[in-house]
Amino acid sequence: MLADKDLEMFLLLCLLLLVTADPVSAQTPINITVSVGSTAVLPCDLSRESSALSSSESPHVQWRISSGVVFETHPEKPHQGEGYEGRVDVPEDQLRNGDCCLFLNNVTTEDEGEYECYLLENQTDSSLPSKRVFQQRVNLVVKKSEINSSARRDSSTVPDVYVFVKKSQTESSGLNLTCLATGFYPKDLKMRLRRFTTSLPDHLLTSSGVRPNGDGTYQLRKSVDVQEEDTAGYDCSVEHSALQDPVIKPWDGTYSGSSGDNRWIIGGVVVGLLLLVSIVIGIIVCKRRKSKSPSQSPPAGGEGTPLSPVPPQPVVNGSCVRNKTDEDTEMVEEDQQEEE
Missing domain, CATH: 2.60.40.10 (Immunoglobulins)
Incomplete structure (x- = not known):
């Protein structure tokens, strides 16, 4: 069993974890x-x-x-x-x-x-x-x-392609799937967001258009809103003159979520810590009450309490005779003085 000081230190650490809990770290x-x-x-x-x-x-x-x-x-x-x-x-x-x-x-x-x-x-x-x-x-x-930056304008560079997901800004129960291609040259690039290898129509997509980067290359981004319960089969296909084959980046349907969407995880951690703190407080209170309660003396002759030794009584003709005391000696002397 931990000492009171150890329990108090443990309780302080738990409270510190509650105060310093950072929802950002869960994202x-x-x-x-x-x-x-x-x-x-x-x-x-x-x-x-x-x-x-x-x-x-x-x-x-x-x-x-x-x-x-x-x-x-x-x-x-x-x-x-x-x-x-x-x-x-x-x-x-x-x-x-x-x-x-x-x-x-x-x-x-x-x-x-x-x-x-x-x-x-x-x-x-x-x-x-x-x-x-x-x-x-x-x-x-x-x-x-x-390839150094000075050669980019005179040669083709391969695009870097990324797929990421966030909560949709237009659909309360939806997600926003985005495909980003950047660092490519020349600027002509074909990007398609697909589902089960079928291209999604343009009217469902939001496009940034091809934009220049500061190093002479370009970037393009397209996105589409999807339902959280219907995320299977999506990918991004990119074709460019610097690529021998199209780059296909699939989305596995998972969504890491934002700091607000991790509130259940954070809430569970907080509840668990509060429960642990409550248990520790209960242990400390019980131990202190027990230490302050008056101890009960065991009954006379009980286990752990030695009895005072009783001197044996002499036996005369089957009867017990008590031992002579100082008081008896004084009485005998007084009787002798009266007889004289």
Whole structure:
């Protein structure tokens, strides 16, 4: 059994876990792999419940890494973090539609790492800083390029193709499946979102159109809304002159979810910790009550209580005769004095 101090320390650790529980950590990141010198497009779409989409102003968005801010939108002049000056941007036209993708040009190996997208919301008290609402985490992997940037305009480069999923902004019970091709040259590229190898009609798709990257290559993104209960058979097919065969990226139908969709997981962890804390508190209370309760003395002659030895009584003619005491001696002396 643990000592009281050990139990109290354990209880303190449990409470600390409850206080520091971070829902962001429960969100699975999207993995993006690009080559050195190319342009990385880090996806982030605002959730359909976001009040920022109903505002007349563009959403206030911030991209961060562990060491600080990478990019933050601003009405006058966007903020670009140290080391990212002139290389990062979130286009204003797509931002108004809830598309907060970060364009990172001329990628270097130092850019590799986890990026997080936040929506900044003003609080009722203007003296308080803006509240950060987590949106998306992206893990950027940078690989060495076999073709230098100066040669890209004179040769074909293969597109990097990605498939990722988020909650739909238009359907409450739907998902948004997106296919992204980036880093390709020349700009002519054919992208098809398919289901069971059949191309989906254009009127169901949303396309960004072919856009230039900062290194002379291009990127294209298309997306479609799908139902959560009907996710089988989807893939993305990309054809380009630099490819011998089309690149086909299937979607396995799984959805990692956003921070809000992991609320059941987080709630279960919190409930479990609360239950554990309750048990520990109960043990501590019971032990303290037991230690404070008065101890009961065992009955006389009971087990564990030695009895005082009783001197044996002499026996005379079958009768017990008590031992002579000092009082008896004094009485005998008084009788002798009276006789004299």
